[in-house]
Amino acid sequence: MEFLAVVMLAVFTAGYLVLAGADIGVGMLLPWLGRDQDERRLVIASFAPFFLGNEVWLVSAAGIVAGAFPGLEHTLIEGLYPLVVMLLAGWVMRDMGLWLRGRVDAPRWRGWCDGAIVAGSWALALAWASVLGSLLVSAMSGGTGLNAGTVLGLPLAALFAWHGAGFARWRLPEDLAARAARVPVRYAVSGAVLVAVAVAAGSGLSWSDAAAEGSALSMTAVTTAAVLPLLMAAQGLVWWTFRGRVESPSYL
Template identity: 50%
Template sequence: MEIFVLAFFAIGYLILAGADIGIGMLLPYLGRTSDQRREVIAAIAPFFLGNEVWLVATGGILAGLFPTLEGELLSGNYGVIVALLASWVLRDMGLWLRGRVLAGGWQALWDGVIVAGSWGLALSLGTLLSDILLGVSGPVGMLPALIMAVLFAAHGLAFASLRLRGELRARATVLSAQTGEGVTYALTSGVIAALAIVAGLRLPLTDSHTGVAAFLAPVVLVLIPFLVAAQAWVWWTFRHRVTGPSYL
């Protein structure tokens, strides 16, 4: 049961946050002016903080139920984990400060920080998955990481095509013209989920602590319906296309 809980949160994070990571990666392409970029950011504004809850939950479950695996991932990929966390902080800093520190060309700087942080997140996650799936790391591991980053970018375009309108939507639908926006998003979500499942099957997930699991697993199972309900409420509330800038 603990394995399914870990998989639920890990896959949920990759699919949900993969969309806002992809949009951040392609921010200069989707938004050619400062106002357009702010409207593009508005497409992910209601979602990105909630999406990060799934990553925090994944880390907590990994530390609580699979400490040996956590130690192996950290010790074998210390630099990647540091890059992932740094990219996470930078991307969020750029999102929060972009609409608040504007004078003296700072807005362009924050746009660059958002793009760099998003690429850092995508490449870090891709490097982890390539190490788990293929057992490759270092410069060789960058090729699978780049493929994963391209997948995140495609996923972000699919999500942007569902959220944006007009000229911005036209740019985002470059991959969805033939299949439709919803189909493209479902396809990219399916590929991300499949890669995560294959990676999970290669991990030693049999060392969960029985005592911790007896306490933590029921708590998590009780909280999952509330988390899913909250996520569904946010998606339903903000189901309409973006019509202008948001609070970011």
């Protein structure tokens, strides 16, 4: 049962890093991919229909931690307090920038929102890099909490930008995509690297100590496994609906 729960958590964490990792990366590269506000709106449109469905992978991963591995919730989240706060603040800033950008028709307003999207994406990527770095170092040395890895891991943020470039390359109109294509990248490769880093980071955690006792563990693991095909189908429908290159701005 514990194994099933670990697999489910791995699936949702990997899902988040691959899917949301790409839109975080595009957010980081926004000033380079879109050189004026109209272009930037188009760049945002490349991931706009997906970002709501992407970030829920992390919400669910956190839910699985709460339900199946409550022990991890406090060692990890409390232990990495400043990083988690930075991650959340970046997430909130980025999301608000995205939601609010199209709400007021004024260049200065859009400028502020673009700033929030870029700063929030960077904060999010750096916080993730730091969290992953910290976990990788703990995996090697034992123990969790803030450690040398929080600093050593920072360059991992580049992974998100790299992955974002891969996404931009096949979602943006040809001329904008060419800017992303200057970086040698394939979406599948950068996605696989992100997953590998996450799996390595998770390998050092002591899962049995953290697992919930009683029926909470099985209820969380079994329900998650049972609804997973449905969730994948829902996401598949989104991807199928918005397939191909984006040619015009969307709602955001």
